[in-house]
Amino acid sequence: MKRIMVLAMMVMLLAGCSSKEGSAINRYPNEGGGFIIEVTENRILVVDKKYMNKTWKDIMGEYVGEAIWLRTNTRNLKPGQKIHYKIKGGIDESYPSQADAKEIKIVKE
Numbered sequence: 636m637k638r639i640m641v642l643a644m645m646v647m648l649l650a651g652c653s654s655k656e657g658s659a660i661n662r663y664p665n666e667g668g669g670f671i672i673e674v675t676e677n678r679i680l681v682v683d684k685k686y687m688n689k690t691w692k693d694i695m696g697e698y699v700g701e702a703i704w705l706r707t708n709t710r711n712l713k714p715g716q717k718i719h720y721k722i723k724g725g726i727d728e729s730y731p732s733q734a735d736a737k738e739i740k741i742v743k744e
Contacts, residue, residue: 665721665722666719666720666721666722667681667701667703667719667720667722668681668717668718668719668720668742669681669682669683669684669701669703669717669718670682670683670684670685670686670715670716670717670718671712671713671714671715671716671718672686672689672690672691672694672714673690673691673714674709674712674713674714675709676709677706677707677708677709678704678705678706678707678709679704679705679707679709679712679736679739680702680703680704680705680731681702681703681704681705681718681720682694682698682700682701682702682731683700683701683702684700685715685717687714687715691731701732702730702731702732703726703731703732703733703734704731704732704733704734705720705722705733705734705735705736705739706733706734706735706736707735707736707739711741712739712741716741717741717742717743717744718739718740718741718742719739719740719742720736720737720738720739720740721736721737721738721739722734722735722736722737723735723736723737
């Protein structure tokens with residue numbers, strides 16, 4: 636009887652532990668991808684969906700999804716570009732998240 640109870644508890648525990656599908660930000664904590672929505676002097680804001688001619692202030696009330704500010708050299712980066720990035724160090728858990736970019740690659744659509 637105890638074995639059945641332990642087995643049932645293990646099945647319930649394992650059934651509750653599923654990974655979230657979707658964004659690369661969730662699958663690999665040190666890398667991700669998305670679209671640049673804002674570019675400032677030393678950082679970019681990356682979100683899951685492409686928004687043209689909009690800023691974070693324009694969409695933040697309705698936006699649902701991953702968003703991250705990446706500190707980096709922004710010389711060749713523009714809003715609307717699709718990118719893949721790798722993070723150096725940890726991620727500050729704010730919303731949008733914040734981190735230092737180790738590597739950024741522009742993805743051709």
